[in-house]
Amino acid sequence: MRQIESITEIHQLLAKCLNHFATFCNANNLRFYLSNGTLLGAVKYKGFIPWDDDVDVMMPRSDYDQLMELSEIDRDGYRLLARERIPNWSMPYAKLSVESTLLQETSADFGVPCGISIDIFPLDNWPGYYPAAVLQAFYLSLLRRGLSASVERTFFTLRTGITRTILLLIWKFSRAMGTPFFLSLIDKQVERGRKREQSPYVGCIAWAAYGTGEILPSNIFDKTVKLSFGGVEYPAPAGYDVYLRRHYGNYKMDPPISKQKSNHTITLWDKSDE
Numbered sequence: 001m002r003q004i005e006s007i008t009e010i011h012q013l014l015a016k017c018l019n020h021f022a023t024f025c026n027a028n029n030l031r032f033y034l035s036n037g038t039l040l041g042a043v044k045y046k047g048f049i050p051w052d053d054d055v056d057v058m059m060p061r062s063d064y065d066q067l068m069e070l071s072e073i074d075r076d077g078y079r080l081l082a083r084e085r086i087p088n089w090s091m092p093y094a095k096l097s098v099e100s101t102l103l104q105e106t107s108a109d110f111g112v113p114c115g116i117s118i119d120i121f122p123l124d125n126w127p128g129y130y131p132a133a134v135l136q137a138f139y140l141s142l143l144r145r146g147l148s149a150s151v152e153r154t155f156f157t158l159r160t161g162i163t164r165t166i167l168l169l170i171w172k173f174s175r176a177m178g179t180p181f182f183l184s185l186i187d188k189q190v191e192r193g194r195k196r197e198q199s200p201y202v203g204c205i206a207w208a209a210y211g212t213g214e215i216l217p218s219n220i221f222d223k224t225v226k227l228s229f230g231g232v233e234y235p236a237p238a239g240y241d242v243y244l245r246r247h248y249g250n251y252k253m254d255p256p257i258s259k260q261k262s263n264h265t266i267t268l269w270d271k272s273d274e
Contacts, residue, residue, distance in 0.1 A: 001102065001269040010116060010268065011048050013098050014055045015230050017078060017118050021057065021096050022234055024073050030063045033221070034229065034236045035121060036209075040244055040251055042227040042236065053262045055118040058204065060221075061194060064122035068094075081114060083183075088112050090151050090179045092186045092206040094120040100272045106265050107153040111179075116268055124193030126201035126215050133201050133215045140189055140208035147182035149174035213246045 004010060018038075025032050034042050036056035041049040059067065067073070068084040073096070082094035088111035101115035126133035149171045157167050174182070186206060193205045202221065203214035220239025227236045237243055244251040254260070 001271055004101065004116075004268040004270050007051070007053065010053050011230075013101065013116050014048075014053075014118065015232075017096055017098050017116070018055050018057075018229070018234070019232060020076060020078050021073075021118060021120075022232075024070075025063075025067075028066070028070060030059065030067055031224075032057045032059045032063065032120075032235065033224070034227065034234050035243075036119075036247065038229070039227075039236055039240060040248065042229040042234070043240060043244065044252070046228045047230040051260050051262055053264060053266065054116075056121065057118060058121045058123050061122050061124050064094075064120070067120070081110075081112065081117070082120075086112055090147075090183070092147070092183060092190070093122065093204070096120060100270065102269045102271055104267045106156065108148075108151045109153055110151060115271075121204040122190075122206055123202050123221075124190060124205040125196035125199035125218075126193065126203055126205065127196070128199045128201070130201070130215070134212050136189060136192075136205075137203075137208050137212045137215055140186065140205060141211045143182050143186050143189070144208055145170070146174045146177070147179060147186065150177065150179040150182055210247050216243060216246055 022032070033039070034056070035058040037049055037052050037054070038056045041047055041052060067080070068082055073080050077099050079097045079099050080094060081089050081097050083089045083092070090109070090111040095114060095117035097117040098115040103114055103116050127136060152171065152175075155168055155171045157164055159167060190206050198218075200218055201215050202218045203216045205214075208214045217239070220242045221237045223238035224235045225238050225240070226233040227240075
């Protein structure tokens, strides 16, 4: 297999995957929005953040659930990885994988082989009482950390001293409890969000990567705007400024040069030569 090291080639693969996803969603009347660093890239660069190596989208829960039932998305070299479709999948959100590639992120074992992919995050309702939403987000951030540690087959950190010891203990505890333990607890929180018919706050309960930053005013999704990403227009919430500030603070200012790098440690191979 050929190792893919060029960020340009990674961006090309991801752009094609996003286009496949968007075309499928449009054909099936499924709502989605650019999210996370992809939304930030669309706003600031009209494309990828130069050092980013993934694509993120989000979907209202009802549309996400519909997507899980449509097997036709698995075509043209793409495969939808989700627990609703593949029981061994170890993440509480979906990925659309480029099947001609094979990806290894640190030492993580996601249950099934995965290529370079776009992340698909479902949007659920938080409690209508903000302090209750904050407590739930804090609990979910702990579960997310535990789940992340549980899928890592080996321990690695650049931290030293007492911090390293604490992280090692967390990793050992998470591995001992196992991935299904954390998934089941996250599922219970997601189900609570499903049962709330409406709320002034929505966000990705299944993967609260930004903690309380995931508690978003639901009205920012009332309208949709189109943003250019790599020369193609994709939907974004009209209130994207609120979204980005909740996630990144002053997102209009570039981070220091030392932090202009991917949050992921990945190795990617092209399988098409096999």
